[in-house]
Structures are given as C-alpha cells and as structure tokens.
Amino acid sequence: MTFKTPFVALALALAALAAAPVRAQGTLKVMTTTEDLASIAREVGGALVAVDSMARGFQDPHYVEPKPSFILKLMKADLLVAVGRELEIGWLPPLVTQSRNAKIQAGGPGYLDASLQAQILEVPTGAITRAMGDVHPQGNPHYWLDPENGKRIAAAIAGKLSELRPNDRATFQAQLADFDARLDAGLKRWAAAMAPYQGTKIVTYHRSFPNFAERFGLEIVGYVEPRPGIPPTPQHTLDLINEMKRQGIKLILVEPYFDLKTPNAIARETGAQVLVMPPSVGGVEEAADYFKLFDYDVALVADAIRKSGAK
Amino acid sequence: MRPAPIVRAAMVAAVMLAASNAAFAQVPDASPQELRDAIDQLRRELDARLSALEARLAAVEGEPSPGAAPAPSAAAVPGAKVFNPDIAVIGNFLGAAGRNDVDPAPPLELREAEASLQAIVDPYARADFFLAFGGEGVEIEEGVLTLTALPAGLLGKVGRMKAAFGKVNTLHTHMLPWADRPLVIDNLVGGEEGIADAGLSVAKLLPNPWFFLEATGQVFRGDAGDGLFASSRRRDLLYVGHLRGYRDLSDSANVDLGVSFAQGHNPAGVVDDADVGRFETRLYGIDATVRWRPLARAIYRSFLGRSEIVWSRRGQFGGEQRAAGFYVSGDYQFARRWFAGVRAGRSARASDAARRDQEAAGTVTFWPSEFSQVRGEYRRIGWADAPASHEVLVQFLFAIGAHGAHPF
Ligand SMILES: [Zn+2]
Numbered sequence: 001m002t003f004k005t006p007f008v009a010l011a012l013a014l015a016a017l018a019a020a021p022v023r024a025q026g027t028l029k030v031m032t033t034t035e036d037l038a039s040i041a042r043e044v045g046g047a048l049v050a051v052d053s054m055a056r057g058f059q060d061p062h063y064v065e066p067k068p069s070f071i072l073k074l075m076k077a078d079l080l081v082a083v084g085r086e087l088e089i090g091w092l093p094p095l096v097t098q099s100r101n102a103k104i105q106a107g108g109p110g111y112l113d114a115s116l117q118a119q120i121l122e123v124p125t126g127a128i129t130r131a132m133g134d135v136h137p138q139g140n141p142h143y144w145l146d147p148e149n150g151k152r153i154a155a156a157i158a159g160k161l162s163e164l165r166p167n168d169r170a171t172f173q174a175q176l177a178d179f180d181a182r183l184d185a186g187l188k189r190w191a192a193a194m195a196p197y198q199g200t201k202i203v204t205y206h207r208s209f210p211n212f213a214e215r216f217g218l219e220i221v222g223y224v225e226p227r228p229g230i231p232p233t234p235q236h237t238l239d240l241i242n243e244m245k246r247q248g249i250k251l252i253l254v255e256p257y258f259d260l261k262t263p264n265a266i267a268r269e270t271g272a273q274v275l276v277m278p279p280s281v282g283g284v285e286e287a288a289d290y291f292k293l294f295d296y297d298v299a300l301v302a303d304a305i306r307k308s309g310a311k
Numbered sequence: 312m313r314p315a316p317i318v319r320a321a322m323v324a325a326v327m328l329a330a331s332n333a334a335f336a337q338v339p340d341a342s343p344q345e346l347r348d349a350i351d352q353l354r355r356e357l358d359a360r361l362s363a364l365e366a367r368l369a370a371v372e373g374e375p376s377p378g379a380a381p382a383p384s385a386a387a388v389p390g391a392k393v394f395n396p397d398i399a400v401i402g403n404f405l406g407a408a409g410r411n412d413v414d415p416a417p418p419l420e421l422r423e424a425e426a427s428l429q430a431i432v433d434p435y436a437r438a439d440f441f442l443a444f445g446g447e448g449v450e451i452e453e454g455v456l457t458l459t460a461l462p463a464g465l466l467g468k469v470g471r472m473k474a475a476f477g478k479v480n481t482l483h484t485h486m487l488p489w490a491d492r493p494l495v496i497d498n499l500v501g502g503e504e505g506i507a508d509a510g511l512s513v514a515k516l517l518p519n520p521w522f523f524l525e526a527t528g529q530v531f532r533g534d535a536g537d538g539l540f541a542s543s544r545r546r547d548l549l550y551v552g553h554l555r556g557y558r559d560l561s562d563s564a565n566v567d568l569g570v571s572f573a574q575g576h577n578p579a580g581v582v583d584d585a586d587v588g589r590f591e592t593r594l595y596g597i598d599a600t601v602r603w604r605p606l607a608r609a610i611y612r613s614f615l616g617r618s619e620i621v622w623s624r625r626g627q628f629g630g631e632q633r634a635a636g637f638y639v640s641g642d643y644q645f646a647r648r649w650f651a652g653v654r655a656g657r658s659a660r661a662s663d664a665a666r667r668d669q670e671a672a673g674t675v676t677f678w679p680s681e682f683s684q685v686r687g688e689y690r691r692i693g694w695a696d697a698p699a700s701h702e703v704l705v706q707f708l709f710a711i712g713a714h715g716a717h718p719f
Contacts, residue, residue: 056562059606067565068523068557075464075516089714090681097437100516102460106431130711134681230680231647257607259647 031077035281039290043179057282060257066091074099084115085141118149133227146211190298202251208279232262396430399712411700435460466514474506475553476571490688490706495636495658501536508535522558541578543586549575571596579627590626613644634659650676666695683709
C-alpha cells in the first residue's frame, strides 16, 4: 500500500506522457496537388484536417508553375497527396525537394500517391516513344473522374490519415464510410441520368475523360489534340471532321483551360456542340466539390445529348 | 519465392485461435440457441477477418486486389533497373551568321550535349549530375547531393554546383530564353561557364507573414568562371551569399527579387606561377523578375520580365577596377508554342572598366513539343574597341529521356 500509490502515480504519469504528444496534436495539415484530391481529403478528414490544393480546378494540371509560395505551404504540411502517374512530373518534384520537409518526400510517411489503388486506364503495353506525344507511361492520370476511383482515393487517404493519427482511426473510417455511402447514392443518380444515352459517341480535346466515359457509357471516338500535349494540326482537324461526319458525332468535350478556336471550327463543320466540361473540382464555380463536379458534368452531358438528339 | 500458402495457413490458424478465445470468453454457460447464434457470429467475423487479411496479403505480394489497377509500369521494370537514375540528354545546336570580330562563334556547332542523371539517394537526400560534353571534352557541370531532411528549415547542398549569384548564373543553358548569354554575364560573371565550383551550400527559409524569404550561404574551393575567380592557396575560398524574396501579387502574377554577393581571389596577381598580387574580386548583384501567367490560359499566354545589375570590384596591378553592367529582358508567349523576346544591356569589362560594350537582341522561339525548341535570335553588340557586330543565331534544343521539371 505504501509504495503502491507512488507506483500507480508514476504509471499514470508515464501513460499521460505517452498520450500527451498524440492529444496535443492539432489538425493535420494536408496539401494536395489538385482540388479533386482536396475535396476528397476534406470529406474523409473532416474537422481533423486543414486541406489546401496547389493547382486550381480551372488550370491545366500538367502545367502548374512551381511557385515558391507553394514551398512555404509544403514546408508545414503533414501530408502531401498527389495524383501520381506522372501528372505532376513537370512541377512537383522541385517543390518537394525544396520543401525542407522530410515527411513529404516521395516514399516518406507523409507522402501519398493517390493512384496506387485506383483503376488506371490506357496503361501502355509494349514500347512507347515520344513520337506518340507526351504520353503518360504509367497510364492515364485523369482517373479521378470515376466515382468508384473516388472511393479508392478516399480509402487511401483515410488509411494514410489513420497512420498519421492512429487515435482518430475510427473517426476517419466513419467519415470514409459516410463518403462512400453518399457517393454510392450519387452514382445511382448519375448512372440513371446517363442511362438513356449509353453508347453515345463523343470527341474530347485531351485524354482527360476516359474514366468518366467508361463509367457512364460514353464512347470516345477521337481527340482534338493529335497526340497528348500536341496542339491541333490542320490535317488532324480535317481527319477528325471527316470521322465525326461519318459517325454522326455531335459532342465535343473541352477542358476549361483549352482554347475554343479549333473545337468551334470543328463544330461549325460538323454541326456538333462544344461543351466546356470541367475535369476537376473548381473547374467551374458550380463544381464546388467532388459530388457537385459529377452533378455538373453529368447534367451538362445528359442535357446536351438530349437536346441535340445525338442519341 | 511465394510464401503465400504458409502465410495463409498461419493467418487462418491465428484468426481461429483469436476467434475461439473470444468465443470461450463470451459463452461459458449458454443455451443451444445462444451457442448457435454465437457460432454464426463467429463465422461471419472469421470470414470478414480472413478476407481483410487476404486483401492485405495480396497488397503485400503486389497482387492487385479485386478491381484494382495493374501495378504502375515502374514496378514491372525488372530487377535493379527500378533504381536506375532518371537519365536525359539535351542537345544544344547553334548556328551563327553575320559579323563578329571580337568573339565569333563557329557557323555550325553542337555547342553542348548535356547528360543528366537524377535520383533520390535515400530518405535524406537526392543527387543530380549534369555532365556537359562539349568541344573541350567532358566536364561535370554540376554534381550535387541535396540534403532534404535537415532540421530548422535548412536545405543543404554538397558537391560541384552553380553558385546562387543572381538568376542567369543558376540556370542551365537550355533553360535560358536566349541562344546566348547577356553581355554583363560574359563580362562580369564568368560567361558561359559562370560561377560553378566545388563547395557547400546552406539555404534557410526565413518565415514571416508577408512573403517567401530565403537566405543562401555558400563556400567554394575558389576556382570559377574562366579566370573570374582563382585560388592559389587552400584558404583562398570563394564565398557567395544570396537573399531571395518572392511574393504572389495575384493568382497569375508574382514578383521575385534577389540580392547577391560573391568574394574570392582572382588570378590578376599571378606572375610566373606565383600569386604575388594576392588580389581579390568582389561582385554585388541585384535581380528582379516579374511573371504573369493567367491560370486558366496558362498554356497559351505568359510574360516574364527580368533584369540583373552587377557591380564588380576587381583588384589588379594598377589599382582596383570598378565595373558595372546590367541587362533587361522581356519574353512574351503569344501562342501555345510561340514566344518572342527582347533584351538590352550594357556592361563595362571587369579588368578594364573604362571599356563599355552594349547590346540589343531579339528572339523568336518555337516549341514543336515540350521536348524540342527552335530559336532565332538577332543580336547587335556595340564593342568599346571594335566595329559593332550584327549576328543571327539559330538554336536547336532537343531533349530525350526522362521528363524533366520545368524551370521557374
Ligand atoms: Zn493528361
């Protein structure tokens, strides 16, 4: 009894000491490369995270200026979430190198490549060369435009957050489950809206929409870009116009950061409609989060097909 | 190679053991119905745990779990190739025509082939090698270890590197918006070779609520810039300091300001291989850059305006030479693959400050793709002591190999 009390006190003090660092930790600072990842991280992290994105949704995510102001944000980040598949290869590596943050270096405990569990399309088989343009050797990096991949990204982020804050694992898992449930409900809604238009053939500017097309039953027949990252050439545009006329294609999807001159010219020749379709959260004001992105895009495409009678 | 069957068997055993312990603890004296329920419950738990464990095992083995993507192609690279550094080669082909009596370049020349080898070393560092193959053989342009995991907001570099003096000195030839270098760089900052030397560098971010502020301190062996700095004793070190301030003015515009300092020994006092003069050179520099790039049209329109002013204090027989020079330039991107630029400047000569040269240049650059560019430049130089030169330069830059990062 005489030495038991101090012993218990000591044990309690040690336990408190061990627990203190965990309890003293504030919100996790999460930096993402794109607004899509930021939106999903906010859903999964809730009040336990503060999230910021480097690229804006109306910006071409292949070409982001590696501004020193991003270094300041990365320096303080607990977690960096990247799209991966070399989408950010032209701008993220120098920022990470200069971040003075060992945690978020590639492979570090605070670095997450969100693509690792996702379903990736257009993974090249066989030899690839730059004669094919700026191809992504690890597959198409615009994979977030499938809500099923949204769930996989969310699960990866929840897993990473739980690693960083084991005490809050239950909260992250609950928020993940809630996100998944709402996304499933959304998926039903979006699939229903697109159901009448299965198999509609479309043309897109860049290869940003293969996951969206596959999920919602659209068939991408051609691209305004002759090759990834190569601007339109007259010959390619002519070939595309002929192909669109032959197949009766009435829709051209263009990412908000591309010039509309060539798509409009193609539309005039073919009677097709040009839709400026955001591939990312924040691409237009209405696409304010990951759910609203699909609300907006699905409504945009479904309305256009219905009105044009393309199907 | 595949431990799967053993691991899987061990997992099943472990799960059953855990489950049976739980079952015994829960049902010491239960009714048959309760027992049946408990067994059903157990079976469900067992199934759930098994599938969870199998999913984890699959992840560990690198098998895609149902619905997951094929592994990234990097993982498919056999054996040690995964750890090969990123390799790229950049060719710089230069053609020159017109009159230049002072410093004529050959009419056609593969000016440089730069090979880069870059990789992460370990959790604490990355390494970047740039080997330049030119007319004078192979030279290590840079070979740097960058320490990315230092405490206190420090970024360390060890190796041979370009000194943090101003802007142009830090850039590789293929990243410049011109086919040549500004006159002030040729006259005062070591020309094409620039200030690049073996040394140590530490850069610290100075956090403040207003802007990005970075202070860099560097110590070099002391031989750099083709006669700009030369050490004749081990303690004749070259010191370089740089302070950089950066601020976003808006989403599309920003301003970048820097002040630089360099001090080291020069070769002016060397007579018959003995450094009898022991002279020093000090350089002071100011650089300013404004950038504009509207985010939503970032791939079509941009502007970069830049100026550097350099003051040189060079000790030599007959007294210190105080020379100064500057350039100012603007580059406008007017289409996705087209840029046009102008540059003007003047500079005294480091060892003869009374002689002042001046230049004016205009460039047009076309990028067939991200990996090649063609540039035409017209340049007029008014030499202090020779007839003015009028030249047309044509440059082809082409890159193969790993996708490099874009300069900023
Ligand atoms: Zn792309």
